[in-house]
Amino acid sequence: MTHKQLIAVAALAAALLTFIGGVQADSGKITNPDNNHSYQRFDTLVTWEAARTACASLSGHLATSTSASENTWINTNMASGIAVWLGGTDAAKEGTWQWLTGEAWSYQNWASGEPNNAGGGENFLMMNFPGKTAGSWNDYGGPGNNSTKTVAYLCEWDSPYTCDKDCPAPFVKNEFWTTKYGPAAANIVLSKSNFLACSSPSYALCYYSGPPSSDPNVQSLPCTVSPTDPSVADCRCPVESGASYVDINSIRNTEAYIETIRTCGITGALCKNMENEKSGTALLTAPVCDYLQASADGTPMEPKSEVISTFSTVQISGYHLGQTDCATPATYAGCMTASCTYELDANNNKTGFAQCKCPLYTGPYQVGQNRASCDAGSGYVWSAAFAPNPVQLSAPTPKNK
Structure with a gap:
């Protein structure tokens, strides 16, 4: 822009x-x-x-x-x-x-x-x-x-009028009120101030999801085009806790988006973010941070979600540092604030991973690993960000769990 x-x-x-x-x-x-x-x-x-x-x-x-x-x-x-x-x-x-x-x-x-x-x-x-x-x-x-x-x-x-005030707000998908680069969840990287600093008991980290890894020391985080809905990808993402970041341009819930830009400004500069969080100045916490759990004041980020996909650097040591810029437009998964459910084992216990439904987009994009191949392979897509002017996301590693 x-x-x-x-x-x-x-x-x-x-x-x-x-x-x-x-x-x-x-x-x-x-x-x-x-x-x-x-x-x-x-x-x-x-x-x-x-x-x-x-x-x-x-x-x-x-x-x-x-x-x-x-x-x-x-x-x-x-x-x-x-x-x-x-x-x-x-x-x-x-x-x-x-x-x-x-x-x-x-x-x-x-x-x-x-x-x-x-x-x-x-x-x-x-x-x-x-x-x-x-x-x-x-x-x-x-x-x-x-x-x-x-x-x-x-x-x-879409319901009869039965409440005068303090009523739970229904989910309204944020498809129009975004930047010119695309609808919410495309994870548009414009500046570090766009990445609002939050903290939550759990979040899904889809930043490294994509094709199967050729490195045996790196866990498999496949991201495949859904066989039942070709507009989304099914991405496996680890579940983390603590500090993470939400891209202000990629908030999928309209109510959360409006509350956030009202408080933080259109770029996020008025709230605690990746650029100013170490300044020592008392900063506002973005309203979207309250939407990162399955329910916030009666309103989830998205219905049926158990955990929300955000961004952090807690696993950066296990991957190649830096990013790969893929200038040729291609299909990728935009997982920022995507809806996820916990992955369960045969005994119905949480595995430490989540399955996330990430909308698919087409355009030039940025992969969260250096020396990655832009060709994800047949049936696979990268979890990536639309990056017209690539920005290096080198935030300090948040404390994990």
């Missing part, structure tokens, strides 16, 4: 977080009896990205409309005569619309002549464009001159 881009991202984040702190509801929270979901409209005019982040900060998501009956209910009860953002986008691929929640795009209610991608950059879904049929959809907002398009927005919660 260029210096100008970093400044732009930081400015945008600051603006959005200022907005998040003062959102005002302009409708009550109402439950749809057909699906038992709750909805609330906010009439502050914001961009689609700001609306998405605001809903996530409230532990919800931009509303989806997946059937004619739901669309009618939303228009009648929540958005009658009011233009609102919904949680649809074709930003990933022009013309291929998808819901933020991952629900099937099986229903649509486009206004006449829509979507038309006016100006070559309308990537987001809104309902009730002025002058269009009530409840109909329009593509609106996006890059370039469209980036500042603002309307009201509608948040949705």
